Amino acid sequence: MTRTARPILRIAALASGVALGAAGCTSGGSHADGTPASAPVSASATASATVSAPASTAAAQPAAPLTAAQLEGAALSAADIPAGFSVSAASSDEAFFASASDTAKPASCQPIADMGADDGAIRPTATADNNYLQSARAADLVFGRIAAYRAGDAEKALADLRTALKSCTSYRSTTKSDGTVTAVTTRALPAPSLGDAAVAFELTGTSGGKAMVIRMTEIRVGSSLVLFAGLRVHGTGAADIPAALMAQQVDNLKAAASS
Template identity: 35%
Template sequence: MDVKSNMSRAAMALSAAALACTAACGGGGGGGGAGEEKAGGKTSASAAPGLGKAKDKAPQAPLTAAQLDEAALASGDVPDYKVTKTSEADMPAGSVPAEPAACQPIADMFFFTSTPGAESRTGRTLAAESGLDATVTSLALLAHERSDAEKVIADLRTASDKCTAYKHTDYRYSGVEALPIPEYGDEAVSYRLKGTIEDTTLTMTFTIVRSDSTLAAFYAMKALGGDEVEVPAEVIKAQLAKLEKVRKKSGV
């Protein structure tokens, strides 16, 4: 299968994950909201609180694939959420050009890839067990050299300011909106966009956090629609805490 076909397959799988819980979700949404994030304008990502907090210590070596798997959330780590591992087929490593090029970092992060590329990655999908919450959250841990992780965050910040709409692997995305920077990790970036995939339009909210050399990337979609979708704060906090626990255990 060529890269483009693989990317298209992943796009459909990711949108299907959000739509799959529609039958089980009775009423409206109501996904847990990240208190640190509120809708903002394009200028909200121009500053970066926390940027450089790790500058005064030696960079940590990138985590291994085994360490990432140990650090990633599992069922039971966050109450009331079911966690499944993302297949490699749904996390293609290849990058397909986006139009316009200014949107490339955002297009890549939809598949949890980046330039510079991660040395290893692992992904998870979380769905609330409550039938009242139609939010599906995807996350990935990406192991980088710290300078590369910093560049990925900087490029996403720039792209969320400059990009408004783009085409990628035959799908169209619009309404790219930079959100206020959440105070997680050493630095973070957050933004929102709409994706039209197989005649279905979904709003997606992204939060990407740098913890030294590791990126913890999250995005949320609501199967029942609606613009007010947020990455649940409890998921972000639990993932960062587990990542830090593995890092301390490993001595990195």
């Protein structure tokens, strides 16, 4: 994503968060998941339980989050993507999901703006970002992020997003950098049947008479999230997020978690 494209996202006040909800439902055959996990057991409590309980019934320890190196290895490469696409790793100032640049009102809608963001209420421990271009559709941009979370946080982030989308069919979003206010509406989309749970939705933002549509998908794979956004920078309508990209990214992330 070029630097010249970022102001378009900021003006639309729909950048980064997204993060990433079929308006609160699990349509399209996605798993009925997303409920918050219980708080992790403290180290001392775990040690005590291990001593007092038989080995066969001792609680399993949560898996450690994937490392930055593991995520980078799982990120889609040129060999993974469909014909007609190109992929490039996004730098920190180009990553669509990096910053929760907008403040949502009412505050209950903030998980939409926080989707996958480094500075949201629930923060990933490591991330890897890609930008995708299509030779046949130069105006359509697709952005991807894979993000690792501490035990329970990925489930909570997805659950919070679902909860927000149930009531936030419309809200107002203010860009922190310049105070631009955007009226945002949400629309449910069928969620892909991928990973452990998934949500999908569409955001339409209108500011200064300019409207922009962003399609969003968030998929949980264990303690990690796969996030995609599709944006059409010229013309009308929205950019599709190719199913092949999402499926391959989920497969790569599963392989990284099992290795």
